[in-house]
Amino acid sequence: MGQPARGEGVRDDDAPAEHTHSEHTHSGHAVTPSPDDRSRDKQLGELADRIVRVARRIEAHRFQDSLITPVSPLEALFLRYVDDHPGASPGVLARDLMVRSSNASAGLRSLERKGLVTRSADRDDARVTRLFVTDDARRGTARVRVEWAHLLNELLPPSANVAEALHVLELLDDAPAERDS
Template identity: 40%
Template sequence: MDDDQETRLFELADRILAVGRLIHASKEPAFAGESWTPLESAVMRVVDREPGITAGAVARATRLISSNTSRALRNLEAKGLVRRVSDPDDARRVRLYPTDRAEQNLRELRRIWSELLAGVADDPAGIDTAVVLLRRIENGLAGDPRIDTQEQT
């Protein structure tokens, strides 16, 4: 990799971190008194996107060890955000679903984050391009062995 490419990629990573921090902070006023650890947020994101997923599949999707996943799920359940349902086809298996409260939180986050970005990202084609790039980055990094997701606790 040449210096120009290294500089561009560093700038991209730095901007992703900065924007993520600002977006994350924007939720604070609406959710005063509620908090989620980065680990809980990662687990909740998977449960929101894949209702009915198993704890093992959540662990694989987040690349967390099962004990960390279990702890996050217990915490999310205690906060009223995740519910466990026995699989009707296999009573040994438990499926995870977001609760109504979690769905309300997600709708509120969608509103907050959409309003936040509305004034600075109005070009539909540019937004679509950014989403495609960020999805490709996320998918590419998800399997990278150099990334230790256990530090999110």
């Protein structure tokens, strides 16, 4: 049996925190975390676990709309990135998403074959390739979001504060990525 995949692991509410009190610093000095900090650490660990589990439920959803082109989770990540960064190069995409360039190339080729991404030469340097999503990709993304909205609407009570949950997820998504050295 191998190691858990990155970001996955066995959940153990009694497991010690992954850091010691000396890792908490304020103005360069080690400080002992308050009980509230330990509670926050536990809550953040639980939040990460819940995000992973909910993401798996969403990814497992079988789309009802036959006009949605199926893509892998990695391809969906690439589509989102190219849509958010029109004209990005494959190398920048790979770096920013922390994937191997060979995996990025394979995923982008698949998206091209599906008609969801196009490549074009840079106007100033023909050696550089620029990536763009297609209109089909934009229409497909809109259809996916409609289905996801229906799915989540069925799962959540009307009293759920969706705006606050979205705000927390936006903060996490917009935070600088941790990079391995």
